[in-house]
Amino acid sequence: MTMIFGIPLMVLFGQLMLGLINGAFYALLSLGLAVIFGLLRIINFAHGAQYMLGAFAALLGAQYLGLNYWAALILVPLVVGALGIVVERLLLRRIQHLDHLYGLLLTFGLALIFEGTLVNLFGVSGSSYPIPEALSGGFKLGFMFLPTYRAWVLVAALVVCFAVWFLIERTRLGAYLRAGTENPELVQAFGINVPLMVSLTYGLGVALAAFAGVLAAPLYPVSPTMGSNLLIVVFAVVVIGGMGSILGAILTGLAMGVIEGLTKVFYPEAANTVIFVVMVMVLMLRPAGLFGKEA
C-alpha cells in the first residue's frame, strides 16, 4: 500500500476529500455571511439557524409534501430566502441606524427562536435524509473511493460560489452592491433603490445558507442544532478571509476545510482547533484578514 509520511494514500485522500466537502460548506456559508456583512454591516448570527432551516425544510418537504431533492434544492433557498427578506424588512431595518452590536444581538435571538421552536417540535436527535437515487454510489479512483454525492456537493458548492462571485465582481448589479457597501447613501442619491437592494442582499445570503442546508441534509443528521455547531467555525473562516471579502470567504472556506482534513490525518487531537489557531495567527499578523482591506 502506498504511504505518504507513514499515512496510507487512501486515508490521506479520503480525509482530503472530507476536508474539501467541509470546506465547500464553509465557503457557501461564509460567502453568505460576507455578502450580508458587506452591505448591511450586520454579523448575522442567525446564519447557522438559516442553514439548519434549509435542511429541515428539505426534510419536512420530503416527509409531508413529497418534495424530492432536486425540487428542494431550488425551492427551499427561495422560501427560506423570502423568510430572510421578511426578517430584514420587519426587524433588521428597524435597527439599521443603531450600533452593529444590536444587529448581532437580534440575529442571535432569532437563531435561538428558530432552534428552540424546532427543538420543541422535533427534539434534538437528528433525522436522516436520503441521498437521491441519481447521486448514490461512487467512483473507484484507484487511490480512493469517491462517493458520488460528495463529489456533487463539491461541484454544486463551487458552481454556486463562482456564480455569486461573478454576480458581485463582474456585473452591474454587483457594482451596485460593492458601491453600496462603501457609501449606501450616495448610491441611493444616484437613483438606486438601496433599501430594496439591502432586502434582496439579505435574502441572497440567507438563500445561500439554505442551499448549503439542503446540500448537507443527506450527509449529516438533520437536527435543530446542526447550524449552531457549524456557525462558530464559519465565523472563524470569515475572520481569516477578511470580513466582507467575497473571494476571501470562498478561498478561505475551502482552504480551512482542507487544513482541517489534513490535521485529522496527521494530528487528530488538533483537528477541532486548527482553524481557530489560524484565526488567531491571522488576527495577530493581518487583522483585516487575508483578503480584507487594511483600514
Next chain:
Amino acid sequence: MATALEKTTTTDGAAVSPASEEQLCLRDLNAWYGESHVLHGVNMTVRRGELVTLLGRNGAGRSSTLRAIMNMVGRRSGEILIKGQDSMGLAPHRIAHLGVGFCPEERGIFSSLTVEENLLLPPMVKGKGRQKEDGARSGDETCGMSLDEIYALFPNLHERRNSQGTRLSGGEQQMLALARILRTGADLLLLDEITEGLAPVINQKLGEVLMMLKARGMTIVLVEQNFRFAAPLADRHYLMEHGSIQEEITAAELPARHAYLHRVLGV
C-alpha cells in the same frame, strides 16, 4: 436686490421663462441633523438653464441645503418643488429619478470600482431625454452623455479607465465625480465644492465644463467657496449665513457688490 422672479435673462442672454420653468423651488426649508437645526427657512428658486451659486462661509448651510434637497439629512420641513413636483415625501433614489444629479463635496469615488465602473454606476435617470414643452422628445442635448463623449471631455479618465477610482489624483477624482452624473441624463445638477483643494488649471477645466453644460441647457446649483471660480459662471448668487439665505445677487449686480462679498466671505 433683485428677486428671482424679476430676472428674465441669463448671463448668456438666453431667455428665461417665468415660474413654469422653475426647476427647483425651496420654500421655508428647515433641516435638522439629529437635534441640530441646520437650515432655518431657506427660500430659493432656480430656473431652467440657470447656474446659481450658494455662497457663504463654512457652516453657513450651503452643503446642507443640497443634502436636504436630496433628502439626505435627518429631518426636514417646508416645501421642495423639483420641476414643479413636490419631492418632500420622496426617497433619495426617487428624487434622482426626477432628473437630479448630485455631486457630493467628498466626491464619493468608490474604491472597489474602476474608473469606468464608477462612471457606469449611476443608472440613467432620464434616459430618453426630457420632454420638450411641445411634448416631443428632445435630442442629444438632454440625454445623458455617452462614455465616448465623457472620455472626449476628460481624456485623463479614458487613459485611466481601468484604474481603481481612488488611485486617481484629486483633480481626476473630481472630474470623475462630475462626469459620473453627466452620463445619467440628469438635467438639474447639484454640485458641492467641486474645486476644493484643486490646482488652478483643473479649476479652469471644470469651469469650461460647467459653461458647456450650461450651454446645453442644464440647470446647475453650485456650492462654492472659491468665489473667483464661481463669479464669472453664475447667473445669480445666493448668500447664505446661519442656515438661511441672506441675500440674492444677480450677475449684473455683482461688480458693485464685490467689496461687500469679499468682506462677508472672507476672501
